[in-house]
Amino acid sequence: MALFFFGLPIAASLLVPFLPLSLKRRLGWVASIIMASIFVFGLVQLSQISDGATMEFRSGWVPYMGVDFSFILDGYSTLFLLMISGIGSLIFLFSQEYMNSHKNRVKFYAWMLAFSGAMIGLVTSANLIILFLFWEMTTITSFFLIGLKDEEQDPPWNAIQAFTITLVGGLAMLAGFLLIYDVLGTMEISEIAMRAPELHASNLLIPIVVLIMLGIFTKSALIPFHTWLPRAMVAPTPVSAYLHSATMVTGGVFLTGRFLSVFGGVQTWETMGLVGGLATLMMGGIIALKQTDLKALLAYSTISQLGIMVALYSIGTEAAALAATIHLISHAIFKGGLFLVVGIVEHMTGSRDLDRVGGLAGISPLLAIIATLLVLSSGAVPPLAGFVSKELMLEASINSTGLERWLLLIVLVAGSIVTLAYSLKFLIPTFFNQPSKPIDSIRRIPRILFIAPGVLAGLSLVFGVIPQLLGPNLLQPAMLAITGEQRVVHLAFWNGFNLPFGFTIVSIVFGFVTFKLLNRINRILVFVTSRSIFDGAYQHFLGFTYNAPPRIFWYLQNGDIRYYITSMVIFLGILVFAAFYVAEEISLRFLLEVDNLNPLGIILAVFLGLLGLLLVTRKGRLEAVFSLGMIGMTIAAIFGLYSAPDLALTQILVELLMIVLFVLVLMRTLKMFNRGSRGPRLGFDLIISIFFGAIISVALMGVLSTPQTSSIATFFVDNSLIQANAKNIVNTILIDFRGFDTMGEITVIGIAALSCLTMLRSPSEED
Amino acid sequence: MEKGPLLKTVTTLMLPFVVVLVIFLLFNGHNRAGGGFIAGVLASGAISLQFIASQKNSHPRIFDLPYRWILVSGLALSIGVGLASLLFGSPFLTSFHSSIDINHIGVHLEFSLAQVFDVGIFLLVVGGIMTAVLAIKREN
Structure with a gap:
């Protein structure tokens, strides 16, 4: 079953180039149906795992090194599965119309399907190596998606930046995984969780934690590795809506939750996650405030929201994990929807710059309603889903202890103020203020484009008013899977006039005030955030790696x-x-x-x-x-x-x-x-x-x-005929006992031949 | 460049025999001297010899085989064989073997999954070497 979930999109992506033309024109529908069917199967699974049972699949790969093809569908992975397939289905539906005239639309669908398969594989994997493989597969596929453009630009620097940063983090994470194997002798996550105390007693604990956190930081774009995400906004809007809101960047968040039972209570883990996450929350929010490009604003807002999720998962209390999980859901819904709204705005006006668009509510009231719902959910205004998750986050902060409590509370309230302010900055000028100069031409929007953001806006409202829909069916099994404790999750829209609600009122009022004052403080904002040392550091690193090797080569x-x-x-x-x-x-x-x-x-x-x-x-x-x-x-x-x-x-x-x-x-x-x-x-x-x-x-x-x-020679002599049924020992070593080595060698031969071809091909023959 | 007719005649005449020898080496490798790599090197050596022997204006069709695809399909076949064992719940690249006896004509056939892997190596070696040789030739 688990194979079906990630195998179907990957198989479909491989078939895309060979489809008949009539189907190629309807790839959006095809892909959407594929993801929808996965979503439905995921829902069916949900009914079977709600009591804590899990579906597992395991097949040996390199058994003596602890590497197995093992997958698990528990509450937590099913939650992610539903998010990836559900939002994926909506975005493919949107793309059918939106990507219609894009030059690289076939490539877009192929890579998007491959990406969603990789993402599903990542969240369902139960073995560290499998997890790493799918993790890198999302990196590679997203590289091609970010580099997709109408016009060729050579080389795609923004995609390279995303690739380099997440790849380096992924490799660090792999090193961390190998150290875990060194300590425990197993790669199975469930077994690692069971034997976590052994890991905690090891003197390799701190390197392990730091290396894995590096993977999480880079993937989820936390400070100081966030620089790739805003630059990845060059991608077509459906790509941004999918990768940079609900899926790829949540990979790090996913891992923090998955490792709750492994590293929960480890001081280094908590400190890194908490400090990095909260710093990212504040910084991302403040930079988002000064943006005038709608997509860039959303990018920094995503960075900021990912920060709080990682922070909450890493402090390890059950209440915090619950708050992070529900915020993950509501964030995926509203952020995915907002990106699509930007896509529609750009489609209508040809621009997504706040200085050039405005007054769109008069032109398309439906879009304005959808955008308002999504923005209010983002700003945590009742009665939307974002409000429910914000309440739970505040409650979790109040229930924590010591320094952590004050830190969380202050940053969370400040973060909420900033979040509401930039959310309003997204909404009000675009839809309700008149533009500074009239927009030249407005293109009609096909109805079908409204479906995906409309559904997401509707979900934001439904989950806000009746959050209990998520409680017993989705959150309870997910919490059981990562904390190991069966707990009744009861969510209500209205919890009375309690302390969290007071904080919400405070942040709404101050958020509105901040938005009103935005023009006055804009100069300060620009001054404070004008120079990004982190991006500069990356550019230096890049310059070094591109300039130093040629000198050595010469x-x-x-x-x-x-x-x-x-x-x-x-x-x-x-x-x-x-x-x-x-x-x-x-x-x-x-x-x-x-x-x-x-x-x-x-x-x-x-x-x-x-x-x-x-x-x-x-x-x-x-x-x-x-x-x-x-x-x-x-x-x-x-x-x-x-x-x-x-x-x-x-x-x-x-x-x-x-x-x-x-x-x-x-x-x-x-x-x-x-x-x-x-x-x-x-x-x-x-x-x-x-x-x-x-x-x-x-x-x-x-x-x-x-x-x-x-002598290993005697082994081969003794076993060649018995185990491999062959009399030629040399050949048996090559293709059977050492078949894996041979596979590596023939791969090298193939690469060598192809490089020979590339190097010797004269420029006139390039095809 | 003028070339002697001897070389051309001999290489052309030899080719069918070399093909038979290649197939023999390829499938016999499990029990006697031979195997995918050796068969591949022999086959590509024979084809390369055709380059030297062929006249300037002639262009034997064997040069036009899709060597790049042969290379890729060989690699895909080898990896596919490795993955196939996963479907049966065994580790990557586990080989199976079985034999068929067709008694009334006295034929005893032995088969091993590793031999399919060997065929993949053969294809890759032929495709790889010929891709490189063609590149060098075109450079000239």
Whole structure:
């Protein structure tokens, strides 16, 4: 079942290029139906897991390293599954019309489907490595989605920034996962959670926490790694609505919740999440205030909301986790809807800049109603879903203790004020104020575009008025899954005149005041936030990585093959020499013992030496190729003599191919070597050759005369026929026992061939 | 460049035999000397030889095989075989083997999933080497 959830969109995305044209025109519908069916199946699952039962799937992958294809559908992953598929379905529906004339629309659907599959895989994975794989898959697919544009811009710097930052974080996270494996010997999240005390006692705990937090910070765009998110706004609006509100950026939030039972109560975890999250909440909100681009405003608002969610999950109390979970839902709904509203505004007016749009309520009252509902939910005004989650967040803060309590309360109230202010800045000028100069032309909006934001606005209202709809069915199993405790979740729209409600009133009043004063404080805002040291730091890093390697390459790759070979040989010789130096005991026996002596072998060896001399003394290239080929064949004969037929056969064929290739190249080059430049270096070359030859000879003697205590060879000899039903041991090692190595090697061959193609292709042939 | 007729005749005549030898090496590798890599190197060596032998204006059709697709399909086949074992609940790349006896004609066929993997290696090696060779040739 779990395979179906992430497999269906990924399979569909692979099929997209091969669809008939009639279906390609209706890709929005197709994708929407796919996501809707996943949503329905998710709902069916929900009824089965509401009592705490889970659906699990497991298949071995690399069992002896703890890596299994294991997936879990519990309350928490089902919650995310429903969000990803539900909002995904609406956004695909929106895209059918919205992306209609986009040049890259087919690519858009293919990557979007692949992305949603990766996202579903991420939230349903139960093994750390699987989680990491899907995590990186969302990074890669989102790179292509952010880079999607109507016009080609080369290279897509904004997409590269998102990719680089989240990739570095992902790798840090992988390192953290491997350290967990080092401590516990398991990659299964459920088992890690069960054995969390062992992890807490380990002295690797702090590195683990810091590394995993780095992954969360980068993915969820927390300070100081937030810089990629606003720049990712170059993506088409449906992409932003999907990736940067409800799915990709919630990956980090998801992980914080998933690891609640693992790192809950760990001081470093709490501090990092709390401080980073709250700082992000404030900073994101303040920068959002000064934006005039509607999409940029939403981007900073998303950063700020992600901050509070990570902060609440990481402090680890049950009330905070509940508040974070419900805020996750209401945020996904209103933010997804708001992005789509911006898309419609841009479609109508051709602009999304606050200075150029205005008074849209008169033109499209329906859009104004939808936007108002979504904005009020964002600003936590009753009776909308955002209000319910804000109340719970305040309650969780009041119920926490010590310094944490005051910190949370103050930042939360301040954050709410800022949030309402920028939400109003989004709404009022766009829809209710007259524009500073009249808009040139207004395009009609197709009705179908209203469906997705309309449904999301409706949900904001429904979940605000009747929050209990979410309580027992969705939140209760989710809380059970991450906290491990069965607790009745009771949500009500009206909880009486209590302390949280008082704070809400305060933030609404001050939020409105802040909005009214926005023009006066705008100069201060711009001044305070004008220089982003974080983005500057990234640019420096980027500049370094793009400028430093070419310098190193020019030093190492100077184009002189003699230089390459000399440096390789010297380095290898030194390495082998060093190995001898550090080895404790090496017996060097001269190998030519009488009973080992094979007269044919001696003849071949002498012949080899003569061929070598021939090779270095001839002047013609063709003669050199000939003697090189003869050397290879003689080596093959030696292999054959010492009963290694496979090796001999391979050697012969490779030699043949080499000669053919040499001839192909030689047909176009000089027939004679240019040895004029060689003179003074001859002595140097000779010394190096003798040094290298001696080192290798001694090394071979050492290896062969050192008795092998444990030999893997006997394993292969014993098991080849029994386990693999094969008599050729070499072949069995290659394709069966060591099949995984071979797979890596053939991948390298493929990449090498393709790079050869790219490098040798002349510019005129590019297709 | 003028080329002798000897080389051309011999390489053309040899090609069918080489093909048979390639198939023999490919499927015999499990029990005797041979295997996907060796068969692949032999096949691409034989095709490359055609380049040298072919006259300037002639263009044997064997050059036009979609080598890039052969490369990719080989890799896909090998990975696919690895993934297939997952469907049966075994770890990645687990091999299965079985044998068929067709008694009345005295044929005993042995089959192993690893051999399909070997076919993937063969395709990749041929596709890879030929892609590179064609690139070098075109450069000339």
